[in-house]
Amino acid sequence: MKKYVTIEDIAKIAGVSVNTVSRALNNKPDVKEETKKKILKIAKELGYVKNIAASSLRRKISRTVGVILEDSSNPFYAEVLKGIEYASRKQGYQLMLMNTERVYENEEKAIFTFLQRRVDGLIIAPVQTKDDDVRKLVKMNFPVVILGRHFEGIDVDEIHSDEIRGGYLATKHLLERGRKRPLMINSYLFRSAAKMRLEGYKKALAEYEIQFDESMVITTDIDVENGYEALLKAVKSNIVFDSVFCYNDMMAFGAIKALKELGVEIPKDVAIVGYDDIMFSTYIDPPLTTVRIKKFEMGYEAFTMLVRRITGRRKKPKRNILDVELIVRESA
CATH class of the missing domain: 1.10.260.40 (lambda repressor-like DNA-binding domains)
Known part of the structure; x- marks a missing residue:
């Protein structure tokens, strides 16, 4: 030994x-x-x-923060994590990271593990199929920041993008270019981001006096293969569409692959817009029009919010909503 x-x-x-x-x-x-x-x-x-552990026991602080993500290999979270890491180094904290693979039980286990490790606070990108674990943390008055999501009816620190505006900008862009039947490939509505982006989609349709049609929204999971399969499903279901708005860029990559296999020209026949503006969006063919989220800033500000809570500089819960921007490229 x-x-x-x-x-x-x-x-x-x-x-x-x-x-x-x-x-x-x-x-x-x-x-x-x-x-x-x-x-x-x-x-x-x-x-x-x-021996930091021994020092932490004496001082009752660990200067360690637990970060719980759905999937750190996702390019979106990789960029957010950079912001968290930069802020943690600046503030003199260490990070511990766990992934949930979008499984609520894994999220519960991760929280329990970090509490056992006596971290000073948590940053969580929650699964959102349930909210019991977050409610428990709030009841404990444990420092926690919710990343990229919003919980209705829970007074907890949150930071996320203006998702309604993002959905609105993406859909409006398609409508402004003469598209009349935008298909939305969305995520499950238990995710607050999916719910709010759908609200933005509906808002743009209403502004252009286009009636919302439930059949024009396909709900699925959020990976490349899900976007691919959703697009093929729309075609097999004989849904007529001239454009596609995807919940995220990963799904848009899958949809683009499906369209190419079907011999559909992008954007001539079908225009497509993604969401997140991850690094690969510039390099795909055609380069993807997308809604840019301030990913690094989201991570940096999440950590800053958490430290203020840990140190007692802020007592009341704060909801920080970051602006978004439409990035126009060749796909639309």
Whole structure:
């Protein structure tokens, strides 16, 4: 079993007390400079690593934050995570990450694990099939920030994009270009983002005096293959459409693949708009028109909000809604 170097080991070699070593390692002013240099040199040579866990127990803070994501391999969350990491380094915190694979039970287990680890706070991109776990955290008054989602009826810190506006901008763009029958490939409506983007879709249709038709909305999961299968389903169901608005860019990539296999020209025959503006959206053929979310800023601000809650600088729950932007490329 590996043995970690202790301050007792350093004290023995340096010929000083354990207390002197401790004070030198913590840069206390009452240790002679020559002694401090000697201790630091020995510590480095021995490969000493400070026991943060022990320090955390004494101070009752860990300076560690748990991050729970649906899927960190998703390019959207990868960019959000960059913002969280940047803010954590700036604030002097460490991160612990767990994925739920969009399974609520995994989310519950992740929260329990992080509470066992005594993290100072949590950032959660929730599954949203249930909200019991979030309600428990709020009841505990545990510092938590909900990322990219909104919970009705729960007073909790949240940061997400203006999803209604995003859905509206995407649909309006298609209608402005003369498209009369935009198909929406959406996610399940237990997700707040799907619900709000659909609301934006309906708002744009109403503005152009086009009656909402439920058959023009296909609901599915949020990966590439889901977009592909949803598009083929629309064609097999004889749904007539001249454009497509997808819940996210990943689904749009799948829809584009399906359209190409069917010999449909984009955007001549069918225009397509995605959502998120992940990095690959510029490189797909044709480059994807999409709604840009401030992904890095979302992550950065989520962490900043959490630290203010942890340190007691803010007591009341805050809902931070970030603006979105339509990015026009060749697909529409």
